[in-house]
Amino acid sequence: MTLNEERSNAVRNTIEAIRNIEAAHGITMKALGQIKLQLIQLAANTEWFTESDFPAPEDSKDTSRVYRISQDAVDNRFALYVQVARSPTDTPPHNHDTWAVITGIRGDELNRFYRRTENGVEQTGSHMVQPGTGVTLLPDDLHSIHIKDEQAVINFHMYGLALECLTERVYYDRKNNDWKIFESDSNIIDASHIVQ
Numbered sequence: 001m002t003l004n005e006e007r008s009n010a011v012r013n014t015i016e017a018i019r020n021i022e023a024a025h026g027i028t029m030k031a032l033g034q035i036k037l038q039l040i041q042l043a044a045n046t047e048w049f050t051e052s053d054f055p056a057p058e059d060s061k062d063t064s065r066v067y068r069i070s071q072d073a074v075d076n077r078f079a080l081y082v083q084v085a086r087s088p089t090d091t092p093p094h095n096h097d098t099w100a101v102i103t104g105i106r107g108d109e110l111n112r113f114y115r116r117t118e119n120g121v122e123q124t125g126s127h128m129v130q131p132g133t134g135v136t137l138l139p140d141d142l143h144s145i146h147i148k149d150e151q152a153v154i155n156f157h158m159y160g161l162a163l164e165c166l167t168e169r170v171y172y173d174r175k176n177n178d179w180k181i182f183e184s185d186s187n188i189i190d191a192s193h194i195v196q
């Protein structure tokens with residue numbers, strides 16, 4: 001089997017396992033924990049997810065690229081992305097309106113977690129996503145992402161529904177002390193051919 005075939009099979013098998021986990025348990029922290037383990041296992045094959053197939057952005061305006069490597073054709077569910085991000089990447093606190101799991105392939109991605117308060121948000125914890133680790137978020141959970149590495153950081157970001165379908169995602173705008181709708185992500189690059 002070639003590297004491409006091996007990688008394609010592994011991605012397909014992982015997505016199939018994840019579909020089965022969700023079908024069996026629904027959208028719970030327990031299910032997301034099992035989904036995370038599947039994605040940690042896939043991410044351990046670091047030679048399949050390098051900058052040669054998933055290049056980091058070169059211009060200084062955009063610090064991250066999101067490559068779609070799998071998504072169900074019928075209903076846009078089970079969307080798996082390889083995200084490649086350079087420093088400085090800092091997102092505001094936001095939800096996803098679907099479940100989300102992030103696991104590390106290369107480098108450090110700091111995740112901060114929040115709860116809503118009357119005046120905005122309060123940080124409740126943090127986790128550094130690195131190879132072998134990950135974070136899980138239910139649809140209303142809030143997090144922000146921070147990248148300071150010199151080298152581009154490579155991670156899996158997986159969502160219960162494709163990013164472009166998430167039209168109700170909100171983020172907290174600190175400057176205006178207001179919640180705003182996330183503009184749909186136009187930086188997504190279709191890389192599904194890489195894993196077919």
Ligand SMILES: [Fe+2]
Pocket residue numbers: 094095096100143
């Ligand atoms: Fe997020």
